[in-house]
Amino acid sequence: MTLPQAPVFLAQHTAKGRGHDLLAAVGTARDKDSKTPPGLLLDFGAVHLRGVEQDAQSAGKLTPVVASGSAYETASKWKVPMAPWVQRAAPKNRAEWDATVGESLAKQRALGLDALVVPGVELESADYPKGLESQVDAVRRAWASRSDDDPPWLVEVCVHDDWINNENACRHVLNLLTDLSDPIGIALRVRFKRREAASNADSLKRLKLVVEALADDGRRVLVVQSGVIGWLSIAWGAWGFTAGTSQASWLYNRTVFGRRSDQPAPPRVERYFERQLLHPVLASDHARLSGGAGYTQCKCTFCETLEGGAWNHNVAAQHALYALASLTKAVARADRAARRDAVRSTIEAAQNHWAQWKDISGLSNRAQPAGLLVWRSLV
Numbered sequence: 001m002t003l004p005q006a007p008v009f010l011a012q013h014t015a016k017g018r019g020h021d022l023l024a025a026v027g028t029a030r031d032k033d034s035k036t037p038p039g040l041l042l043d044f045g046a047v048h049l050r051g052v053e054q055d056a057q058s059a060g061k062l063t064p065v066v067a068s069g070s071a072y073e074t075a076s077k078w079k080v081p082m083a084p085w086v087q088r089a090a091p092k093n094r095a096e097w098d099a100t101v102g103e104s105l106a107k108q109r110a111l112g113l114d115a116l117v118v119p120g121v122e123l124e125s126a127d128y129p130k131g132l133e134s135q136v137d138a139v140r141r142a143w144a145s146r147s148d149d150d151p152p153w154l155v156e157v158c159v160h161d162d163w164i165n166n167e168n169a170c171r172h173v174l175n176l177l178t179d180l181s182d183p184i185g186i187a188l189r190v191r192f193k194r195r196e197a198a199s200n201a202d203s204l205k206r207l208k209l210v211v212e213a214l215a216d217d218g219r220r221v222l223v224v225q226s227g228v229i230g231w232l233s234i235a236w237g238a239w240g241f242t243a244g245t246s247q248a249s250w251l252y253n254r255t256v257f258g259r260r261s262d263q264p265a266p267p268r269v270e271r272y273f274e275r276q277l278l279h280p281v282l283a284s285d286h287a288r289l290s291g292g293a294g295y296t297q298c299k300c301t302f303c304e305t306l307e308g309g310a311w312n313h314n315v316a317a318q319h320a321l322y323a324l325a326s327l328t329k330a331v332a333r334a335d336r337a338a339r340r341d342a343v344r345s346t347i348e349a350a351q352n353h354w355a356q357w358k359d360i361s362g363l364s365n366r367a368q369p370a371g372l373l374v375w376r377s378l379v
Helices: 020-032 049-057 094-111 130-144 167-178 195-199 200-215 227-236 282-289 299-308 313-330 336-357 372-377
Strands: 008-012 039-043 064-070 116-118 153-160 183-193 221-223 241-244 271-274 280-283
Touching: 008 020, 008 167, 008 227, 008 313, 020 039, 020 049, 020 282, 020 313, 039 049, 039 153, 039 271, 049 094, 094 116, 094 130, 116 130, 116 221, 116 227, 130 153, 130 167, 130 280, 153 313, 167 200, 183 200, 195 200, 200 221, 200 227, 200 372, 221 227, 227 336, 241 282, 241 313, 271 282, 299 313, 313 336
Parallel strands: 008 039, 008 241, 039 064, 116 153, 153 183, 183 221, 221 241
Antiparallel strands: 271 280
């Protein structure tokens, strides 16, 4: 198939595969409601090879379907093998890079995916500058020997935010990527130091700079593992973004919450994504907000299930993906400037909703959508 025009939302496989079997139902629900389904981002680094193959064949209404996979030395928790290149150590020399890229692209071609994503490695600050240079060299070699009937290409670039926060490193990244052959797009995955990056003006300004520069160069930019920030990046020229059923898939970050080995895992928090606030809230806050003036209750099948029975984390996650698909469709416009204006209007509407609802009795501190003011300043 021809890849759709911007904006595009892809539901993605998540870490260790949790929830990957829930994604097709989101596409089915969107299609049943005569709404545009999301696409699907398979992940060789999150799900064993057999699972990726099965999910590619059973994507249903999820379209387009593409795959990533920048995890290495990854053991399968299912005792079913991961993809061969994922089981090995990350490539370090030309031969290893060529083997990794070649195997990954061959498998993606065999699966008949709608685009090919050239794998990379997660680059920390210590990998500057050679890490990305080695990957880009491998991309050039693979591109030179590509098949004539290949679908569109993207290169997966996974960097810690040090690479874009540092002026020289950021310039180096952009020089390398904009020097690639014109048709090659970028699947950009930034791993932020802190979870607070989602509402931090400095962090988001740097991400905006990178996305805009690549878009200005005519590149198709897919912002991976980014949730609402990925949706925001549509205003900066991104072609699309991804998110899955886990919190980590909505913002890739290095925050670690430690606990003693004898401590039990804390109970999972009941969260509900409020589309009108662009923000996840506690289930108890959702119940209070739903009585606010101007509140519009989501009518998706997942919300009907939530409202009619006990809380279900998986169903709540499916609603969140359904809502992201709705937000993406709501800003679909013919050109980049119009999409930016639509994103801005949506943020302003969320600000107005919060101004109306912030004094509702009993709301917790978690109900406040902290990022709205920053996001509005960036569009």
